[in-house]
Amino acid sequence: MxxxxxxxxxxxxxxxxxxxxxxxxxxxxxxxxxxxxxxxxxxxxxxxxxxxxxxxxxxxxxxxxxxxxxxxxxxxxxxxxxxxxxxxxxxxxxxxxxxxxxxxxxxxxxxxxxxxxxxxxxxxxxxxxxxxxxxxxxxxxxxxxxxxxxxxxxxxxxNYRSVNKYYFASGEDWLVADPVYIRQRQDPVTRMDPVTQTVKALLEGPTHWLRPAVDSPFPSGTELRKGVTTLTTDDQSTLKVPLNVKADRFGGEVCRRLAAQLLVTLGDLPSVRVDQVELQDVTGGAVCRLGKGQAADFEVVRDTEQDETPYFVDDDGRMMALDPGGKDVVPPEAVPGPLGRGVVRLGSVAVARDGARAAGVSKDGASLHVASIAADQEQLPAVFRSSAAAGAAHEDRLSQPSWDGRGDLWVADRAKGHQRLVVVPDGTGKWIEVRTPWLTEDTRVESLRVSADGVRIALLITREGRTTLQIGRIERENGADEQVVSVEDLQAAAPRMESVSSVSWAGPSRLVVVGREAGGVQQIRYLQTDGSTSASSVLPGLNGVLGVAAPYKETEPLIAASGNDGIVRLMPGANWQPVVKSGTGPVYPG
The missing domain is CATH 3.10.450 (Nuclear Transport Factor 2; Chain: A,)
Structure with a gap:
């Protein structure tokens, strides 16, 4: 010194x-x-x-x-x-x-x-x-x-951090998250900074698992111009991306869609703020520009400014709505329509992404009903019934339903000898049995949650007495008479957990999971869909969790049902707070 x-x-x-x-x-x-x-x-x-x-x-x-x-x-x-x-x-x-x-x-x-x-x-x-x-x-x-x-x-x-790349759902105009890992700092091999690494990873195309369900609009062989290792924004937060292809190969709508992919992808990086992307051709000329506001048109959840409302089922089998997340706890209210009046006693519910309709499974698990929750209406006939024999237990009938961003409704029929996944197009059409080659007689789907993009499905599956969390890829093909829907290539999303009891989507590629590791106690934690996690992902403890629901936006509270405390919520940066003394099946739209 x-x-x-x-x-x-x-x-x-x-x-x-x-x-x-x-x-x-x-x-x-x-x-x-x-x-x-x-x-x-x-x-x-x-x-x-x-x-x-x-x-x-x-x-x-x-x-x-x-x-x-x-x-x-x-x-x-x-x-x-x-x-x-x-x-x-x-x-x-x-x-x-x-x-x-x-x-x-x-x-x-x-x-x-x-x-x-x-x-x-x-x-x-x-x-x-x-x-x-x-x-x-x-x-x-x-x-x-x-x-x-x-x-x-x-x-x-x-050394590495998770980043979501984004690709278009096959035949659709919305983006699907594809998580990958890049270096936190400069990559030792390519010498690229994190922004350039992320752009390079996007241009390389989707991961092998996601590829069959998404589209990439840019021409094959599209790469960053040779020698580019650093990409920085200008004083107007515009990122200029030099590519190795001629303008006539990726102009027009193709350029616009690629720019949207880049904008949404780079939004995951905390190290850079990108308000606009300019794509340049091999000569350095600008081909197209796209701003954040225009890119939002391609996101699957577009109205992100509106508060998300959580729901649950009360002791009388009625569907109840909770206050979206104010500081003070407001008593819940029954939703308009037959689901809130208790015409059919409900065991579980799901809310469409637009918040106008909901689906409810009867208390005995035998039937699935769809009705408006924005206006009163008469009770409609069931859109699907379990094939379970009379007198079957509730757990051998229908699971809690789930809506995808397309407006289609999903449910699992757990009838012994007739296990199957079913999708109801638009919640009102003729139901379709989903192709599930992995669903054998000794396999049971306890519950399901479909992602907002309709490309991935989270499944709680029981085999040999153990319930695990699996992520499946949803593929759709146009058949001769009706659409053919299948769930393929299941991947373990929480392999270090000995058992999982509840799961909810918490954004584009993140899940909230309730489960326990071998020899451990029950815990609630965030996981990526690829199964990766971090020490900071474990949430504050809560006893006897029966179900959990996460919002799409991180600013809204997490909702859970506890056997000890009823319906509780977890505001960002706070502890669990009681909301209702009793209730089951908390859900957010989806």
Whole structure:
């Protein structure tokens, strides 16, 4: 600490880049094999450009062939390096170091995160002696290693962040979220900043799982112009994106739709504010411009300024509406129409996205009814009935229904021997049985929630006594007589939870889940649809949660039904607050 000299101003660090950073350290001269392996594992967690320091731990041949961008293996903790097999002759065979851990996810070359139930991970890093650059001495170096990067979850979340790319639902004019992971800072391989990484990931196309259900309007081979590693906005918050294609290949509506994808996608990045996008062709000329207001026309939930109203079912089987979220608790009111009058005692309800209609399943689970909740009307006949035998238990009949953004109504019939998913077009048309090749006799759909975009469905599925959360892809085809609807390619969304009891969509690609991990207590937490999470995603504790409902906007309260406290709400930044002493089945529109 100096005690003399002049005072000099020091520029403060950027507050947006205050996270811990790891700087790689090159191998020291004559380092032993243990230090070589440990140093390399540490260097993989750094932001070193091109992973150049990490490559110094490899033989010349391995350094050229190693592709850290190929994949990421995510372990629950940093990989364990076990002692080398001392029985082998190091002069002839080198030394093999077992690398182990609990694998919880993988990330592919398209940046798609895929969670899995924790499984044992076992690989090896092999070191040999290689002639040093001076041509005389020998140094230990790694000549064989696992593919891509191997990171503990903490290091992965420190270096990468989740971003939603957006693509158009097949044949539609609204966008669907496609979550991927990009580097928090400059990408070591491409040298791109987060904005440029995000644009590049969007232009690469949708992830393999989502591809069959979405469209990409831009021409095949569309990329950023060669050499672009930084994209910044001008003083009017306009982002100019130089592409490698001629204007005549992506002009007009194609350009406008791509600009909308970019605007909505970049809205997920906290590091940049983009109010307008300008797409440029290979010559640098502007092809089209699009502002935030115009891009909003392509979002599936467009009226985001209107308050979202939560609903629930009271003890008399009536559908009740809650105050949208004022500071003071306001007593609930019965909705207009037959669902609020209790003409049919209800067990569960769902509200259409426009807030004008609702669907209710009868208390015994036998029938599904649709009625207006904006005006009074007579009770309408059931739009669908369970095929369960007379006297069947409620849980062997209809599930709670769910509406998608198209205005179609979904429900699961859990009748033994006749399990099926059903969709009712527009809530009034002839019901269609959904193709579900995975729905076998020993599989039971406990509940379902369809995303606002109508492309994804969250399912609570029970097999062999365990209830898990699965995300399915909804595909639609025009058949000879009617539309063919199927739910394909189920993916585990909460594989680390031993059981899940309730789920709700909480925005474009986020879910609120009630469940418990093995040996743990019940918890409520946010999850991405790809199964990724963070330590900050766990919500304040609440006892005996029976159901949960999340709004599309983060500014509205979370609503839950508790066996101990009735209907409660969680305002942003607050604790759970009682609203109604008793009630079940809380829902927001959807």
């Amino acid at each position: 100096p005690d003399s000299g002049e005072v000099q101003p020091v520029r403060g660090a950027n507050p947006g880049d205050s996270q811990v950073r790891v700087y790689a350290v090159a191998p020291r001269e004559n380092a032993n094999p243990d230090d070589i392996v440990d140093g390399f594992l540490e260097a993989m967690t750094s932001d070193d450009p091109g992973f150049s320091t990490a490559r110094k731990y490899l033989t010349a041949r391995a350094a050229k062939s190693w592709k850290p961008e190929q994949s990421i293996t995510v372990l629950s903790t940093a990989p364990d390096r076990e002692p080398a097999d001392r029985g082998a002759d190091p002069e002839i065979q080198g030394r093999a170091y077992p690398i182990s851990g609990r694998m919880i996810a993988t990330v592919d070359a398209r940046h798609a995160y895929r969670a899995n139930s924790p499984v044992e991970y076992a690989q090896a890093i092999h070191v040999v002696e290689e002639t040093a650059p001076n041509g005389k001495d020998k140094e230990w170096r790694i000549d064989s290693l696992p593919p891509g990067l191997v990171l503990g979850e903490a290091d992965f979340l420190r």
